[in-house]
Amino acid sequence: MGADTVSLESQYEESTWEHGRLYQKFAVEKSIYWVPIDEEEEERQNIEDDVLNGVFNNKLFFSDPPHNPNKVLDLGYGQAHWAITVAETYPDCEVTAIDIRPLDLPVYPPNLSLECDNLNNILTDVYPQDSFDIIQSRLVGPGIHKNRWPSYLAELRQLLAPTGTLQACEYYFNIQSHAGLLTPDSALTRWGTLYRRAMERLQRDPRMGNHLLPLCRSAGFAPLQVKYYELPIGSWPSDERQRQIGARMLENMDLMLESFGLWGLVKVLEMTVEEVKKLADDCRLEFKREEIKPYLPCSVVWGGKGLEGSAAGSASADAGLDSATTSGDETA
Numbered sequence: 001m002g003a004d005t006v007s008l009e010s011q012y013e014e015s016t017w018e019h020g021r022l023y024q025k026f027a028v029e030k031s032i033y034w035v036p037i038d039e040e041e042e043e044r045q046n047i048e049d050d051v052l053n054g055v056f057n058n059k060l061f062f063s064d065p066p067h068n069p070n071k072v073l074d075l076g077y078g079q080a081h082w083a084i085t086v087a088e089t090y091p092d093c094e095v096t097a098i099d100i101r102p103l104d105l106p107v108y109p110p111n112l113s114l115e116c117d118n119l120n121n122i123l124t125d126v127y128p129q130d131s132f133d134i135i136q137s138r139l140v141g142p143g144i145h146k147n148r149w150p151s152y153l154a155e156l157r158q159l160l161a162p163t164g165t166l167q168a169c170e171y172y173f174n175i176q177s178h179a180g181l182l183t184p185d186s187a188l189t190r191w192g193t194l195y196r197r198a199m200e201r202l203q204r205d206p207r208m209g210n211h212l213l214p215l216c217r218s219a220g221f222a223p224l225q226v227k228y229y230e231l232p233i234g235s236w237p238s239d240e241r242q243r244q245i246g247a248r249m250l251e252n253m254d255l256m257l258e259s260f261g262l263w264g265l266v267k268v269l270e271m272t273v274e275e276v277k278k279l280a281d282d283c284r285l286e287f288k289r290e291e292i293k294p295y296l297p298c299s300v301v302w303g304g305k306g307l308e309g310s311a312a313g314s315a316s317a318d319a320g321l322d323s324a325t326t327s328g329d330e331t332a
């Protein structure tokens with residue numbers, strides 16, 4: 001290897017500081033993903049995992065009855081909580097997890113393989129077709145090119161075993177108020193508007209939470225189930241469990257305002273770091289006003305490969321998940 005040649009492995013390891021946060025150099029230089037890789041973002045992902053465990057009642061798989069999977073694929077594994085739990089729960093199952101950012105774990109289950117790859121690349125060239133019992137794609141929207149979604153989902157369908165299930169989950173980045181108290185001038189509305197504008201300029205779809213279902217349908221997944229959640233931000237819900245989820249979600253959002261917002265608002269919309277931090281502080285003040293009852297929309301879609309007798313054909317719309325605002329069943 002020449003002196004100026006950088007190995008693929010070390011490319012993934014390089015990082016760069018921007019506006020006080022640490023980013024994966026490869027991800028930002030190749031226009032893949034613009035969220036930091038520092039301890040603050042790792043902590044945010046840990047909190048987000050807690051939120052989703054609460055919302056999904058600690059269910060790993062949405063299809064019902066639960067699978068006893070042989071092969072599982074996790075796309076954009078983050079801190080690998082889900083992948084590790086699956087591997088530990090099913091020691092005979094081979095779990096493959098992919099992320100653009102390599103994660104060094106001191107110890108991990110022998111049946112878990114962590115791989116470094118870009119989900120915008122063709123996955124069927126690398127991973128075996130017709131083989132995975134469960135494929136999870138959770139909260140990777142900010143890293144997938146908006147035009148990539150149809151081919152991404154089509155490839156996931158090819159990778160799925162004939163009786164397998166895809167489960168996908170994405171936010172719609174638009175903080176809303178249950179009490180109708182947010183106006184276009186509210187900091188929370190402005191943050192959402194600016195973040196979506198920046199993501200659109202970066203060729204990402206910040207409304208993926210709303211687009212997952214039709215995209216999965218077009219990719220041929222069937223029968224499909226969908227649940228739309230309004231994730232409470234703060235301890236405003238009257239229900240105790242929802243209060244707990246809301247309290248954790250508030251911690252998540254508190255960090256997300258800058259983790260997700262900084263790159264786009266500073267580098268793309270040319271705001272100053274101080275302006276973005278001021279906007280984030282104004283959002284935090286609005287989060288404290290519990291009468292606003294803020295929430296973030298999130299959708300979950302799951303379904304089979306669309307072949308006769310596909311596994312998700314037996315999925316119930318309930319599937320043991322926590323209650324959602326709306327759920328749908330396309331089996332009819």
Ligand SMILES: C[S@@+](CC[C@H](N)C(=O)[O-])C[C@H]1O[C@@H](n2cnc3c(N)ncnc32)[C@H](O)[C@@H]1O
Pocket residue numbers: 032033045048049075076077078079098099100101117118119120137138139140142143144
């Ligand atoms: C918000 S975290 C979600 C982590 C995990 N899926 C979860 O739900 O807890 C998004 C993860 O997806 C990864 N990611 C985003 N875009 C990616 C891409 N194009 N290729 C590979 N990984 C990507 C990021 O590096 C990050 O670890």
